[in-house]
Amino acid sequence: MNNAKNFNLFLMDGKVTGRIKCTLSNWTGLAYKIPSAYLDKCKDRSDLKQSGVYFLFSNNEMEKNEVYIGQAGIRKNGEGILFRVKEHLKDDFYFSDAVMLTTQNNSFGPTEISYLENKFTNMAIDTDRYTVRNGNDPNPGNVTEEKESELLDFVEYSKMVLGVLGYKLFVPLLDDEGKSDAKDKSEKDEIFYLSSKSRKSNNLIEGKCKRTSEGFVVLAGSQIEEIDSDSLPVSLKELRNIAKEKGDIINGILQKNYLFNSPSYASMFIMGMSRNGRTDWKNNIGLTFKELLEKEAQN
Numbered sequence: 095m096n097n098a099k100n101f102n103l104f105l106m107d108g109k110v111t112g113r114i115k116c117t118l119s120n121w122t123g124l125a126y127k128i129p130s131a132y133l134d135k136c137k138d139r140s141d142l143k144q145s146g147v148y149f150l151f152s153n154n155e156m157e158k159n160e161v162y163i164g165q166a167g168i169r170k171n172g173e174g175i176l177f178r179v180k181e182h183l184k185d186d187f188y189f190s191d192a193v194m195l196t197t198q199n200n201s202f203g204p205t206e207i208s209y210l211e212n213k214f215t216n217m218a219i220d221t222d223r224y225t226v227r228n229g230n231d232p233n234p235g236n237v238t239e240e241k242e243s244e245l246l247d248f249v250e251y252s253k254m255v256l257g258v259l260g261y262k263l264f265v266p267l268l269d270d271e272g273k274s275d276a277k278d279k280s281e282k283d284e285i286f287y288l289s290s291k292s293r294k295s296n297n298l299i300e301g302k303c304k305r306t307s308e309g310f311v312v313l314a315g316s317q318i319e320e321i322d323s324d325s326l327p328v329s330l331k332e333l334r335n336i337a338k339e340k341g342d343i344i345n346g347i348l349q350k351n352y353l354f355n356s357p358s359y360a361s362m363f364i365m366g367m368s369r370n371g372r373t374d375w376k377n378n379i380g381l382t383f384k385e386l387l388e389k390e391a392q393n
Contacts, residue, residue, distance in 0.1 A: 101258050107132070116259060121251045122201065126194045127259045133180050133192070142176035144168065145203065146196030147210045150182055150189035151224075151261060161224040161263060162187060163215045165207040165232070187227060193259060195252055208235035209245055214252075221264050222350070267311050267351045268304060285313075286375035286383060288361055294321040301348075301364040303375060305383075309355040310371070316348045316364060323367035330362055357383050 099118060106113040113132050116125040128136060136142050150162040166178035179192045195210075196202065202210075212234035218226050237245065253264040288301040301316035320343070322331050337343045342350050354360040357371025365374075372384040381389075 099254060101255070103258070107135075114259065116255050117198075118251055118255065121248075122197050122199055123248055123251055123255070124196050124198050125252070125255045125259065126192075128179075128192050128194065130183065130189055130192065133176065133183070136176055139176070141196060141198070141200075142194060143172060143174040144196045144200045145207050146175040146194055147207055147214060148175055148179050148195070149193040149214075149256070149261070149263070150179070150187070151191045151193070152187065152189045154225075158223070158225045160187075160227055161218060161261075162189065162227040163211060163218060163232075164228075165211040167204055167207060193256060193261065195255075205235045205237055206241070206245060208233050209237050209242070210249065213245070213249055217249075217253075217264050221266055223262055223265065223267075267308075267353050268306065284377055286310075286357075286377055288316075288364060288374050288376075290365060290374065292319045292321075292365065294323065294366070295319060297346075299365060301361075303357075303360050305357075306353075309353055310357050310360040310375075312348060312352045312354065312360050312363060314348055314350050318343050318346050318348055318364055319366040320346050321366055325368035326362060326366055327368075330359065334363065334366065 102117045102119075104115040104117075106115055112129070113135065114127040116127070117123075124141060126136070126142065145165075145167045147163070147165050150164070152160040154160060162182070164178065164182075166175040168174045169177065175194050175196055179194065182189065212232040215226060215228050215232055218224060256263050257265060284305070286303050286305065288303070289298065291298050297317075297319065299317045299319050301318075302313040303316075304311045304313065318334070320338075322334065334343070337348075337352070342348065342352075352360075352363065354363060357375050358369060359371070361369040361371040361374040372387070373382045375383040377386065
């Protein structure tokens with residue numbers, strides 16, 4: 095319980111699809127999640143006339159979701175972060191939701207928001223959950239080491255807040271942090287293997303994946319059968335084509351980790367045909383995922 099956190103979510107419109115205000119105990123930060131259609135409803139909020147950093151989110155059904163990360167200072171007319179976000183409504187980039195981060199004591203100046211914009215942008219690129227639409231690397235500003243220490247605390251809390259609001263922008267697909275309990279750690283780090291000869295190419299296809307709290311992560315380095323079967327769902331055909339176009343699959347080798355919500359989708363992505371992932375994936379002693387689930391149900 096040492097890392098337990100208490101988040102306060104206020105549904106400003108009385109519904110989960112409306113505006114959400116988020117605060118956290120012992121955090122001076124303040125976060126708002128505002129659907130783009132509700133931005134005008136916030137025009138009289140004084141805390142959104144402050145300086146801050148914002149995230150504009152766009153959902154893409156096939157490719158990765160997109161995000162634009164920006165900063166806003168206080169203008170001579172008294173407007174701040176909300177005004178800057180509303181200016182983006184004129185852009186070609188359509189965003190469904192905006193998350194705005196500011197402070198409860200209006201303590202951000204130009205140096206702080208420049209540092210945060212740079213930090214958040216580079217973190218999002220490194221995590222690679224979303225396509226980051228920022229064209230240039232933001233200026234990191236020139237902060238003292240004391241100020242940087244304060245801002246890094248703000249960043250850590252902000253990462254959690256974004257996750258609570260539904261955006262895993264800074265959550266790695268694979269968590270490398272170990273657990274103190276040896277049994278938990280071995281289960282957490284267990285790799286599953288797929289090995290099957292393709293009837294289409296006559297090649298032996300071998301892949302690896304890890305089971306996580308979100309689903310199944312097919313690991314970079316896995317072999318990919320590049321010929322699609324008619325039995326492969328259209329959504330997976332399109333995903334495989336996009337992966338090839340983007341260079342995520344080169345010469346039949348997966349170049350980066352891919353997350354799927356079921357073991358079958360993970361194996362179908364690899365094999366290019368309809369498969370049963372519950373029996374395809376096996377651990378290092380040959381137990382299928384189905385057999386492991388049955389053992390878990392008995393314990």
